Amino acid sequence: MSKSISRRLFAALAGFTVLLCLCYTGLALVIAYVTEDMLVQRLLEREAVAVSMRWQQHGKLTPSGSDLITVYGSYLDLPQGVRDQVPPSAPRAEVFTTTGQHYHVLALDLVAAGQPQRAYLLADVAPVLVVSRLVPEVGSVVAGVALALIGLALLLAYWLARRLVQPLQRLAQEARQLAPGSAMHFSERDRPDEIGFLARRLETTFADLQTALQREHAFARDVSHELRTPLTLMHNTLALADAQPLTVEGQAQLQQSTDEMRATIDVLFALARAEQLPGEPVELRGCIEHCLLRLLEDFSWDAGLLTLELPERLDVAGNGQLVMLLINNCLANALFHGGRDCRISMTFAQGRLSIVNTLQAGQPRRIQGFAHGQNLLLRLAQAMRWEIAFHPGATQYRVVMVPAQVQ
16 A cells, blocks of 8 residues: 555544544443433432322331332431532432442432421442443453454455545556656546546646647757758858958848848747647738738839739638748748749639749759758648648749638
């Protein structure tokens, strides 16, 4: 048995059991003694009524009809041992002596020749006491039965403690065996009580913790992987600037690396917060138009090279911030690889959004950071439960996205 909760529960149940047994034993003894005293008192009261009737009929005290009760006409007639413990004014009393006698005294007020007179009924009840004789006669049997019952109660307490604590122990053992990245399923999760609620909450909490750790690891990996290339370019450009003045091309390369880092950082932070951003209906056409306006403003691209075939309204399920980042990065990649003279077409048909940009024949392929961009775009789409595919070609490059539908 565990040294913690089960042992403490067993100690509590066992202590409660023993205390309950002691209390009921004491209560039973009190009831027995009180019942015995009440019975003797009732006998004295009945005898007092009989003595009073005979006094009224014959004008004198007659002996009691019971061999246990003696009638005394005055206080001084009482035995010395009784007078030592009972004052004359006491209406009734119980006397214990050192010689083994046990007396009950009842004062009886009578009227003789117009004068009050007090008589006393004295009952020597030692021969008829039952409770005091139970201990030597049947005390061993009672003690044996009591010990047996206490033992049975302790066994029941031990069984109850194990049975009540076993689900918690099993839950603790399963939680102790959980490893990072392992599947989570607690055997007590289907219980309808508090233990089942605790198991379900532990599963949810552990899953959230696992997800947070995975996002943290992915963020650290992506920061190291995605930012290394632009940082290296910036470092090399600045290192060459010490030997010769920075040219216009070098400045453009620095600006391009800075823009790439800013876009990458925005995507990485969005991915790190993706589990915390609520999913919601998004108007995709509005997002696309906003991204196109930003493209025309930042890159001074000719809007006449754009072909747009979209419905008047296009509601999809996702997150507005992630959708904007996804479209912005797709358009930025199109200009990066197709050049400022490339044509871009965006169409939506049969639940698919296609972004196609032309490639100039004979132009050297620019691959700097391109695979990294694909990886981030894939993760952006997966965060919203979208599908995305890349189709490179000799004269054009096509990106196909399947947005999640609004439920």
